[in-house]
Amino acid sequence: MxxxxxxxxxxxxxxxxxxxxxxxxxxxxxxxxxxxxxxxxxxxxxxxxxxxxxxxxxxxxxxxxxxxxxxxxxxxxSDKLIEYRKMLVELLLAERTHTCSICVQNGNCELQTLAARLGIDHVRFDYLHQQLPMDASRERFALDHNRCVLCLRCVRVCDAVEGAHTWDVRGRGSTSRIVADLDRPWGGSTSCTDCGKCVQLCPTGALFRKGATVGEMIKERGFLNRILERRRLAAQRRPA
Ligand code: FES
The missing domain is CATH 3.10.20.740 (Ubiquitin-like (UB roll))
Structure with a gap:
């Protein structure tokens, strides 16, 4: 190369x-x-x-x-970049309902960590106060749309690693939602294998294990790290 x-x-x-x-x-x-x-x-x-x-x-x-x-x-x-990053995280916080004190991933959340690193102690934008539904129809896992930042890690890992392609995105802008099997309750999904890869890669408490309460959802990526590392190295070897 x-x-x-x-x-x-x-x-x-x-x-x-x-x-x-x-x-x-x-x-x-x-x-x-x-x-x-x-x-x-x-x-x-x-x-x-x-x-x-x-x-x-x-x-x-x-x-x-x-x-x-x-x-x-x-x-x-630069100062400008730091300001942009702050603004982006604040917009994410304002768009959905990220109340850390009652979140299963409080203390283990990538969005929360980013906000702390950037020194965000308040949000300068109006909160949308969206009250989005929670899909708890699956036996082992649940999806809380209020915590979703639409990073699409769940969509990508389900597609490229598990090969199930359960997840997709419906809608545009702030009305976008992650949907299972072209928009049916996750519990009724026939493509989902219950592997839990999407849950473990979700950066926030949007996808979580049922039974976890405040701060208890610690994402365990150990079983995925080797797979992702192999994929990363293979991508590096591909011609640009
Ligand atoms: S756009 Fe580069 S990390 Fe999200």
Missing amino acids: AAITLTINNELIGARQGQTILEVARERGIDIPTLCHLDGLEEVGGCRLCLVELQGSPRPVPSCVTRAAEGMEITTH
Whole structure:
């Protein structure tokens, strides 16, 4: 794989052609926040938390879906980017109902961790106060739409790793919802294998194990890490 050279935060860095900016940065220990990205899953570039500034580009670019190229000059942590990231997390918090104190994933939630890292102690936008339904029709697992950030990890892992393609997205914008089997109660899904992969990769308390109460839902990805790592390495070997 051809080698390229680019600059990240004024440091000259070598990379392999085909790598994304995010991959290059993380290999160098530069911590760009992400939410929809997960090593080993196809990128969707949906959350925009990984935005970076690229010299010559009129707007920031999502580093998880932008390939590194020879001579690029990238900034990962300017004041403007930090402000964008704060705003994005605040918008997510305002759109649905993320009341951490009564959430099964309180203390283990990626959205909560991001908000804390970004120093978010209040939300500047009006809350939509949506009261969305909970689908508890499946025997072992449940889906609380109020906690969903539409990162689509569940859709992607079910499709690409489990091969069941139970999940999809219905609607647009703030009316978007994750749906099972083209919009039927999860309990009635005939494609779902109950493998639990979607539950373990969900960054928030949207997908959880029944019986878990406040703060008890700790996602266990051990059984998935090897699979995702193999997929990540295979993707790296594919020609750009
Ligand atoms: S991590 Fe890049 S857009 Fe979500």
